[in-house]
Amino acid sequence: MSNRTIFTASLPLAALAAMLLAGCNQRVDLGPVADVASAKAIREAFASKQAAGGEKAAAKPTGTGWATLRGQFVFDGTPPEMPPYSVTKEAEVCAPGGKAPLQEMLVVDSGTKGIKNVVVFLRDASRVHESAAPKKEPVVFDQKECKFLTHVAGVTVGEIVSIKNSDPVGHNTNVVGTGFNPTVPAGGAVPYPVQKEVSVPNQVKCGIHPWMTAYMLQRKNGYYAVTDAQGNFEIPNVPAGEPLEFQVWHESGAAPASGLIGATPDAKDVKWTNRGRIELTLQPDEKKEIKVVVPAKAFHG
Amino acid sequence: MHREEEFNRLCGLFDLCGKNQAMFIRKLLILKCTLAAIALAGCGKVDPPPFRLNMTNVVAKQIAPENQLAIANILDAMFGTPNEPFAMPETGLNPAFLKMAAGPVWSDEAGGKHGLYRRHCAHCHGISGDGHGPTAALLNPYPRDYRPGIFKFKGTFSAAQPTENDLKRVVHDGIPGTAMPSFAILPPDEQEALVEYVKYLSIRGMTEKALEDYVGENVNPGDKFDPATNAELRTLIVEQLLKPIVDSWQGAKDQVMAPKT
Numbered sequence: 001m002s003n004r005t006i007f008t009a010s011l012p013l014a015a016l017a018a019m020l021l022a023g024c025n026q027r028v029d030l031g032p033v034a035d036v037a038s039a040k041a042i043r044e045a046f047a048s049k050q051a052a053g054g055e056k057a058a059a060k061p062t063g064t065g066w067a068t069l070r071g072q073f074v075f076d077g078t079p080p081e082m083p084p085y086s087v088t089k090e091a092e093v094c095a096p097g098g099k100a101p102l103q104e105m106l107v108v109d110s111g112t113k114g115i116k117n118v119v120v121f122l123r124d125a126s127r128v129h130e131s132a133a134p135k136k137e138p139v140v141f142d143q144k145e146c147k148f149l150t151h152v153a154g155v156t157v158g159e160i161v162s163i164k165n166s167d168p169v170g171h172n173t174n175v176v177g178t179g180f181n182p183t184v185p186a187g188g189a190v191p192y193p194v195q196k197e198v199s200v201p202n203q204v205k206c207g208i209h210p211w212m213t214a215y216m217l218q219r220k221n222g223y224y225a226v227t228d229a230q231g232n233f234e235i236p237n238v239p240a241g242e243p244l245e246f247q248v249w250h251e252s253g254a255a256p257a258s259g260l261i262g263a264t265p266d267a268k269d270v271k272w273t274n275r276g277r278i279e280l281t282l283q284p285d286e287k288k289e290i291k292v293v294v295p296a297k298a299f300h301g
Numbered sequence: 302m303h304r305e306e307e308f309n310r311l312c313g314l315f316d317l318c319g320k321n322q323a324m325f326i327r328k329l330l331i332l333k334c335t336l337a338a339i340a341l342a343g344c345g346k347v348d349p350p351p352f353r354l355n356m357t358n359v360v361a362k363q364i365a366p367e368n369q370l371a372i373a374n375i376l377d378a379m380f381g382t383p384n385e386p387f388a389m390p391e392t393g394l395n396p397a398f399l400k401m402a403a404g405p406v407w408s409d410e411a412g413g414k415h416g417l418y419r420r421h422c423a424h425c426h427g428i429s430g431d432g433h434g435p436t437a438a439l440l441n442p443y444p445r446d447y448r449p450g451i452f453k454f455k456g457t458f459s460a461a462q463p464t465e466n467d468l469k470r471v472v473h474d475g476i477p478g479t480a481m482p483s484f485a486i487l488p489p490d491e492q493e494a495l496v497e498y499v500k501y502l503s504i505r506g507m508t509e510k511a512l513e514d515y516v517g518e519n520v521n522p523g524d525k526f527d528p529a530t531n532a533e534l535r536t537l538i539v540e541q542l543l544k545p546i547v548d549s550w551q552g553a554k555d556q557v558m559a560p561k562t
Contacts, residue, residue, distance in 0.1 A: 034373040038374040039377035041378075042528050046539070
């Protein structure tokens with residue numbers, strides 16, 4: 001037997017070993033494992049927090065009076081065309097006349113170029129005007145022809161949302177992340193009590209018609225607005241005389257957590273962050289109007 | 302000669318021998334190397350299993366690697382490891398029960414059972430309580446992920462946490478129609494320890510999500526995020542992130558649905 005034969009004969013064994021080696025090390029990214037020393041330092045710091053509790057951050061300045069922020073979001077560029085939803089069942093109800101409804105990832109008004117369904121909300125409110133309290137009467141969130149009639153809704157903690165079904169077929173409305181996921185019978189309604197504030201709108205989906213999608217923002221106070229078909233919004237009675245930070249959100253926003261980054265060339269006092277937040281201070285009784293120009297690259301997809 | 306006999310025996314046994322001894326030694330060497338490679342390629346020494354982050358949320362929140370590590374460190378500080386669980390007094394969890402349920406599986410001389418969670422639960426529900434244990438893939442319906450704090454088969458309103466009795470009932474009765482068996486055969490204190498450990502994993506998972514959400518929203522890559530040196534951050538973590546979660550568990554008993562009379 002020559003050296004060559006031995007070499008050839010041992011090849012399969014070596015290959016097997018290589019496969020074993022590769023097999024064992026192949027793993028998905030499981031994330032980091034805690035570092036013992038750092039964790040110990042943090043635990044000791046937690047235990048001694050009584051001693052450190054005295055130090056406090058400088059209190060945020062608070063002002064007096066109320067002001068209004070309003071404005072318009074305008075698309076800069078050629079707006080994309082929305083494809084229809086792929087309706088895969090119950091077409092006689094969900095695509096009447098054989099026409100499926102159009103998707104709403106990015107809806108731009110053809111005339112004014114206003115962007116619909118942009119969400120603007122105040123992140124932290126030091127005080128809340130009585131007009132921003134939760135509404136007593138139920139807020140209606142309806143679905144018809146297998147489409148949520150409100151694509152982006154804003155609701156306040158403490159309100160009761162009436163999830164309606166105006167279709168002759170059943171729906172299953174899931175407010176993702178809240179545990180609310182009931183079947184809404186044809187022509188019926190289910191109450192949804194809003195309990196928790198979120199910093200990013202929850203997706204709303206239907207378990208029966210998987211193309212149906214909407215968004216629901218839940219806030220502790222009424223300092224939020226969703227732009228209308230022309231891209232207009234208004235948030236009245238926000239605290240004046242103190243720095244405010246608003247989050248701007250759009251379902252197709254390219255910034256982290258679907259934040260939307262625009263520009264306000266006419267308002268130099270409005271500062272934008274890389275998370276799609278605007279910082280500004282309003283004077284008492286001021287009615288600030290901003291025009292936000294949003295380039296196409298601020299959206300993904 | 303003893304060596305030569307041995308050599309000849311091996312030659313016959315493995316049919317490996319060439320014309321001379323040198324050739325045989327070379328072959329033996331190759332065989333040894335290959336075997337060594339296979340042995341080395343084995344999955345390495347067994348470390349105690351760590352808690353893993355919820356990478357689905359980490360990716361969704363676009364958290365930078367250094368901040369992922371910071372979150373893992375904070376969770377270790379607040380909740381310990383699978384072998385050495387830790388409960389901050391703010392959580393209201395019973396450390397004695399956690400100690401009973403955690404750690405590796407073994408029995409002492411008196412017959413006391415240790416590592417109850419890994420003995421009875423972890424193979425389906427996973428070390429981190431993520432419902433992703435080794436046997437989970439075989440089950441339909443799949444096992445519960447404790448981390449979001451959302452449970453079925455409970456007597457409270459939909460958004461509320463289950464009560465202690467709800468969890469005890471599931472451990473005691475099992476869930477017919479699923480792979481969840483009854484643990485009625487275990488002594489009551491062992492069942493209670495398991496319920497406490499499930500609560501612990503759930504509170505830990507909810508705290509992890511709250512931390513990740515906070516970091517995703519407020520901490521930029523490269524920012525320092527270290528509660529060891531930042532008292533304000535410690536207060537925030539305990540008061541604003543952990544406390545509402547603990548409250549939601551402790552308040553579950555007030556959220557029990559009573560039939561209308």
